[in-house]
Amino acid sequence: DQQVKQNSPSLSVQEGRISILNCDYTNSMFDYFLWYKKYPAEGPTFLISISSIKDKNEDGRFTVFLNKSAKHLSLHIVPSQPGDSAVYFCAASESQGGSEKLVFGKGTKLTVNP
Amino acid sequence: KAGVTQTPRYLIKTRGQQVTLSCSPISGHRSVSWYQQTPGQGLQFLFEYFSETQRNKGNFPGRFSGRQFSNSRSEMNVSTLELGDSALYLCASSLLGTEKLFFGSGTQLSVL
Numbered sequence: 001d002q003q004v005k006q007n008s009p010s011l012s013v014q015e016g017r018i019s020i021l022n023c024d025y026t027n028s029m030f031d032y033f034l035w036y037k038k039y040p041a042e043g044p045t046f047l048i049s050i051s052s053i054k055d056k057n058e059d060g061r062f063t064v065f066l067n068k069s070a071k072h073l074s075l076h077i078v079p080s081q082p083g084d085s086a087v088y089f090c091a092a093s094e095s096q097g098g099s100e101k102l103v104f105g106k107g108t109k110l111t112v113n114p
Numbered sequence: 115k116a117g118v119t120q121t122p123r124y125l126i127k128t129r130g131q132q133v134t135l136s137c138s139p140i141s142g143h144r145s146v147s148w149y150q151q152t153p154g155q156g157l158q159f160l161f162e163y164f165s166e167t168q169r170n171k172g173n174f175p176g177r178f179s180g181r182q183f184s185n186s187r188s189e190m191n192v193s194t195l196e197l198g199d200s201a202l203y204l205c206a207s208s209l210l211g212t213e214k215l216f217f218g219s220g221t222q223l224s225v226l
Contacts, residue, residue: 044217
């Protein structure tokens with residue numbers, strides 16, 4: 001049973017345009033969500049996060065939107081740059097005594113074309 | 115501040131052997147987690163340690179085990195290796211109480 005789903009395995013956009021990566025979750029107990037970026041042969045790098053008490057968090061070119069009623073979150077990258085080409089993982093956790101267990105989606109491979 | 119360090123970077127083993135992977139967390143981080151990444155499966159949680167105690171465990175067979183030392187360094191062991199154990203094994207550390215994990219570059223394990 002996959003609790004965090006990224007239904008698009010890949011996404012291709014033109015440089016300068018907006019990239020929108022989507023993520024759905026099924027566990028209503030999840031209250032913290034994160035996006036990670038991963039380049040080949042490297043570990044994932046934290047990108048941006050959002051708590052369930054918010055519906056939007058912005059950091060430079062990256063914005064995460066959370067729709068709790070739909071159990072859906074999205075990552076917007078504006079404008080997209082070729083260096084953004086990577087695999088993006090959505091992750092979620094539920095507060096349980098500080099446990100650091102994250103549940104990850106399978107990832108979306110973003111390709112930004114010059 | 116140095117990042118999470120994992121050794122070795124690459125490892126080739128044959129079926130039936132066992133393997134030990136090592137992870138040194140960021141200085142000051144006392145929580146260490148391990149994840150397995152296989153093609154098309156994303157990252158799957160193996161286990162988490164804090165203060166030498168396993169706090170959480172994923173749905174992996176008992177062949178997968180780990181431990182944490184008093185200096186927060188952690189090791190992961192896989193016994194009786196199977197072909198399906200071929201994967202990238204990622205270690206992550208964090209400050210207790212935050213879900214923000216910092217990952218190492220991983221150990222790429224190939225089982226032949």
